[in-house]
Amino acid sequence: MKMSSSWRGGDLIYPVKEGQAMGYVGKWMWLSVLCVLMGVVFAPGLSRSEEIRLGYPKLGWSSTELVDRLGLLTEKGYNVKYELFQVPSQMGVAFGAKKLQVTTMSVALAGKMYEQGIPFKITGVVQAVLGSIVVPKDSAIQSVLELKGKKVGAVLGSSTFADFVWMIKKIYDMDIRQDTQLISATSPPDLATLMLNGAIDAAIGWVPIPEKLVSTGNYRYLVKQQELWEQAYGRKDPAVLVVYIAGDDMVQNNPQFLRDLNEAQKRAAEIWYTDKEKAVKVMQEVTELPKDLVSYSYDQTTRVLYGLTEEHIDQILFQWKEAQLHGFLKSDIWLKPEEARKLFFKP
Template sequence: MISRRRFIGSSVATAAVLSAPGFVRAQGKGKVKLAYLQLGWAGTEIIHKEDLLGKHGWQAEYSVVPGAPGPLLNQLASKNVDAIDMSFALAAKAFEDGVPLKVTGVATAVLGAIIARKDAGLSRVEDLKGRKVAAVVGTSTFFDIRALTLKGYGFDLQKDTQIVTATAPPDMVTLLGKKEVDAIIAWQPITDSVVLRGEGVYLAKQIDLWRKATGRPAGFPVHVCYLVHNEFLTKNPGIARDLNDAQRDAVEIWYGKPERAIEIVQDVTKLPKEVVQVAYKETVKMLSGLPDEQVDTLIVQLKINKEFGFLKSDIWENPDRIRREFFYRA
């Protein structure tokens, strides 16, 4: 038989646990499934390894998805997961194709670049005319860089160069290494690994192409954003704010504790430490939230993607509809 003193003591301890802020938050907010790309380069790795959603009261289940973004989008569309990180352009494409999603926040600025083979004799973007350029043609990075080059330099990478179609970033690296192409259009951390090995040089970064094409000296166009399925968001509207807060915490670790950030990214991506270190230094900007000025920049991105054919829906010409239907601001 349990003594009265032990009963009272255990009851007080149980009550203390039940009333602890973290316990109440976790019980109140419930479970969330967050999946992200292994090479997403968005800070989601840090949210995962530091369980930053857990620190904001969620019982979070994280999963890492290797390879191309298509399967990850399918996971969200089929409601196997509640939230994902995703290319902003592909998020817009999925939205106009009917996937029930909302953009709840941003994660990282554009990651793309044109890398020239070191001995190819290329020094300007214009020098690419007539040259062999490897690209994964269906990716948002290729479409974005093609549109920005057309708008900023007046020539079409798809028509005015000899495009060599690759199926994945490693294929482009191989082609460049064998000197079968003069340049590649890729994104971090693949671009940085090529430069680190001494096989290529940065001909143009996507952020610089953006500044030239748009004339916008400030602000950051976005490569990766966060998406939440509409059904989950309707039932759990607080996830938008908490996911943004978790991303903000991840950004603080990225800039405030670089050694820890690099350790986490290396663990998730399985890339060599020296590649991650170079890619870390070359990263344009880690981002979080969905402030007004960021939304304005995102709307410009959508307009350009519509102008040059990647996006088709008329919604991208209506900023009010975009704000109301595509974004969710906590």
């Protein structure tokens, strides 16, 4: 009997009887169409039933809270285990140890992670800058320059503190690490305690901790981070603070999850701006803060972001360059934007 090669995806693999080859082709084609219609994808990488570990900070105010608590990825069939952290720098440690496959991370701390030998790709944006400097309402301090020599509290491992360092240095030629009496807070709640106890003259923090102080009526904003961004560079666009980062394995083996994560983040942003009651309820559940404080903090939020546009990428590269020029980052990679673009963003 004369034999012919059969077909599978263009490859000649199994010998079959002549005249039957096209029958097999037809069956495979119909099966492929059926799989597409049913949403079944045969491809290497993680299946949707496998656990994906995603980290974000408990008091990070990243809007990932909505993705988590509203099940925006679960409804797509993913098995996501969300890990909450008290301090953002702890997420970098967990990510570097491969205990997280995806995590939120600030732009500045992501740069530090690379310098510590932790590879990553930025896969989406999450939140604009949230920081501010708060002083007592009756304080004599009226400008950033008047912080010189004062006791200034901050979570030193946070990206918000890092951003304030290099923007204040650019605007005022003042290094708050050297020109103030810097007092380290172990966490955002600890920062509030330092201020409430009178241990510091000013606090550098991010939503919702400065808002917790200001909402009492006994404290006021000295300056907000977005104001410094606009003053330093004459830009009105919201400065990107928080991004999603993933390991190379995740980027290569499960790109569909990362696309779905960005889509879920977009839905979170839509809910944030169309349903304040739902957004506040979720943020209250995660942060365990009083509803009135969460509602006030919601109103102070600069911008919830999503996606990853060329404009986002250009701005992130610009921020890294500025952080290097002002001493926060050290590597020369930040001065080579095209090289950094290839290294940290998927083509």
